[in-house]
Amino acid sequence: MDLDQLKQILDLVRDYGLSEFEIDHEGLRLKVRKDVAGVAPAASAAGSAPAIVAPLPTGSASAGSLAAAVQGTAEPTKPGDAEIELEVVKSPIVGTFYRSPEPGAPSFVDVGSTVKKGQVLCIIEAMKLMNEIDSEYDGEIVNIYVENGQPVQYGERLFAIRMR
Amino acid sequence: MPDPLPREFAEALESSRHRLGRLGSPVVFFSTIESTNDIASASARAGDCEGAVVIADRQTAGRGRRGHAWFSPAGSGLYVSIVLTPARARVEGDRATTLLPLAAGVALAEAIDRMTALRVDIKWPNDLLVARRKLGGILAEAVSAPLAPAACEKLEPEAKLTPTGAARELNTVDTVVVGYGINVGPMAYPPELSDRATSLALELKRPVARAQLWVETLAAMSRRYEDLLEGRFDAILDAWRERAPASRGACVTWNTPEGLQAGVTEGIDSRGALLVRVGDCTERIVAGEINWL
Numbered sequence: 001m002d003l004d005q006l007k008q009i010l011d012l013v014r015d016y017g018l019s020e021f022e023i024d025h026e027g028l029r030l031k032v033r034k035d036v037a038g039v040a041p042a043a044s045a046a047g048s049a050p051a052i053v054a055p056l057p058t059g060s061a062s063a064g065s066l067a068a069a070v071q072g073t074a075e076p077t078k079p080g081d082a083e084i085e086l087e088v089v090k091s092p093i094v095g096t097f098y099r100s101p102e103p104g105a106p107s108f109v110d111v112g113s114t115v116k117k118g119q120v121l122c123i124i125e126a127m128k129l130m131n132e133i134d135s136e137y138d139g140e141i142v143n144i145y146v147e148n149g150q151p152v153q154y155g156e157r158l159f160a161i162r163m164r
Numbered sequence: 165m166p167d168p169l170p171r172e173f174a175e176a177l178e179s180s181r182h183r184l185g186r187l188g189s190p191v192v193f194f195s196t197i198e199s200t201n202d203i204a205s206a207s208a209r210a211g212d213c214e215g216a217v218v219i220a221d222r223q224t225a226g227r228g229r230r231g232h233a234w235f236s237p238a239g240s241g242l243y244v245s246i247v248l249t250p251a252r253a254r255v256e257g258d259r260a261t262t263l264l265p266l267a268a269g270v271a272l273a274e275a276i277d278r279m280t281a282l283r284v285d286i287k288w289p290n291d292l293l294v295a296r297r298k299l300g301g302i303l304a305e306a307v308s309a310p311l312a313p314a315a316c317e318k319l320e321p322e323a324k325l326t327p328t329g330a331a332r333e334l335n336t337v338d339t340v341v342v343g344y345g346i347n348v349g350p351m352a353y354p355p356e357l358s359d360r361a362t363s364l365a366l367e368l369k370r371p372v373a374r375a376q377l378w379v380e381t382l383a384a385m386s387r388r389y390e391d392l393l394e395g396r397f398d399a400i401l402d403a404w405r406e407r408a409p410a411s412r413g414a415c416v417t418w419n420t421p422e423g424l425q426a427g428v429t430e431g432i433d434s435r436g437a438l439l440v441r442v443g444d445c446t447e448r449i450v451a452g453e454i455n456w457l
Contacts, residue, residue, distance in 0.1 A: 096451040102230055118308070126450045127436055128229060128265045128289045129304040129340065150421060151451065 019090065019155060087137050089159040091152040095126030099148045107148075109159070113141045121159055124152060138164045169193040172375040173219070180379040185386035186215040187246060194218070196238070198225040201305060201343035204245035208307050208339045216247040217382065226345060228301055235357060240349040242378055248389055251338045255395040259435060261338060263400055265290050265304045266436045267392055268342050270403045271384035272300055276346070279380045282367055286408040288429075288438045288454065292346070297362035300346035306338055344381070348374050397434070405431065415457040416440060418449065 013021045022031045091097070099107040099122055108120050115121065115135045124131045143160035146152055169177070169191060177188060190213075197203060200218040207213050220243045223236035236243050253260035269290030276284050276292070276299075284300075285293045292300035347363035349371065364372045391399050405411065410429065417426045418440075427440035427447060438449040 094450050098230070102227070125230075127262055128302065128451075129262070129306055130229075131306045132308070134308055 019088070019157060085162060086142070087139070087161045087163060088157050089121060089133065089135065089161060091124060091154060091156045091158055092133070093124055093126050093131060094154050095124040095131065095152060097146045097148065097150050097152045097158065098123040098125065098130075099144070109141050109144075111141055111144060115139060115141060115161065133158065135159075135161065137161050140164070166192045167195045169219075170221075170375070172373070173378060176375040176379045180383055183383040183386065184379075185390060187382050187386045187389070188217050189215050191217045191219065194220040196220065196222045196224060199223055199227050199343075200243050200245035201227060201303060201341055204247050204341040204343070205305060205307055208247045208341055213247050214249045214252075214339070218245045219243065219378065223345075227303060227343075229303055234301065234303075234345045235351070235354065235361070236345060237351060239374075240347070240351045240363070242344070242346040242348055242374060242381065244345075244378065244381065245341050245343040246382075246385060247339060247341055249339050250389070250392050253393045253395060256397075259397060260392040260395070261306070261340060263392060263397060263436050264340055264342065264389075265302060266404050266432075267388040267400045268302050268304065268344065268385065270400060270407060271388040272302070272344060272346065272381055273407050274388075274403070275377065275380040275384035276300075276364070278384070279377050280364060280368055280372060282364065284407070285410065286404060287456065288408060288411055288432065289436060294362050294367050298347075298360055299362055299364070299367070300344060303343045305341045305343070307341065308338060342385070346377070346381070348372050348377060401432065401434065401436070404436075408432075410456060411438065417455045417457065418452055 009021070009023065012018075020031075020033045099109075101108070101123065108122055109115055116138050117135055119135045120132045121135050121141075122133050124133060139161040141159055142162045145157040145159070152158065170193070173193065177184075177191060181188070192203065192207075194200075194203070197218075197220040200220050200223065204216065204218045207216055207218075220236075222238035223234065223243050226234035226236035226243060228234045234243075248264065250260040250264045251257040266289055269286045269292065272292055273284040273286055276282055282294065287293050290302045291298060292302075347361060348365065349363060350365045351361075351363055353361050364377075388400060391397075412429055412431050414429045415426065416429055417424055419425075425442060425447070427442035430439040430441050430446060432438055433448065438454065440447045440449060
């Protein structure tokens, strides 16, 4: 992968409005993530530019220098802040977002709730199939981005979780 | 605690085993249960149990979509839940999962057709209607279930390519519980349902054997499930379109964050989404309440 290819990737991330992108290619693992709710000050300052978080060069010198170059391109300050503190759960499908198992029932989680990996966070309905969305992390819910009953798009942010 | 399967159901099951494929092992029967979907979901969460069938004579808390109750009096209907893993399809496991609710609607309509010759219409995505009255309904719920070690070997390496936000643990599989209710016998419906619901006995003016209908639904579900697993998606979509006349040329309304929208149905696309013409545009609807005018 050369710098042109990396630039193409960043352009794609921006053009398609992706909030997160990850690629594992010939020993270079690259993870691009946009600002999450202003929690990472450096990313906020960069506006909507993609923040590059925790690229993991796996040995080769070229991979290492590429990773550094990418950091320099889009994110001049510490790129690791958001990664350490916060994970964002995004919608894996297009559908309707529900915070409780049925109307009138308590929400699966609220802001401040402690969650464990595998715990149900919400339901997204598509084609009359109720999809439970599980937490992939242990932590605390610090933000819920979508109102109950609203449509969500693929990749749309649902929850922010402060990692334990 | 489960109860023994009543004799007529056990006999019907044994005589049709060869038509049930992966379905029907095990079959768990309850004379009274809150909801067959709850039992099936709990089983699915506990382990890999593709093909398990839960059936009840009566549900005390039968559920429809989003908290709608499913009226489930004793001995009058079929109340069944089946555990399936369409994500294991040979190709496009996510599409197979997306199309499962439609495939289930087709299967139930076919089973009723085969058993009674009654023409049942499907309303998107999978309500079963006779002359606009509801004969049956389906509630599908997806859960993440642990895989048994033997089943883990079937997982393709490509599973690692799921988008980050949707990444699943490699030792789990998306399992879908398909619950369905069919009104079979004459029922004393509550007043609020009487002009919106119907039953096979009401339509046919004769009783219908529940046990036989039950195994016909399992056999039809098995056939359509195999279609999904083998990637025969067009066969399901074609059968669905043929049984869903209102999916073309019908006036519908639905709520959006911007307000009420209205349009004319234009069929479904390759993933089962409802296409609706609004002026010069075609909207693609995958969820939400649709009102058919």
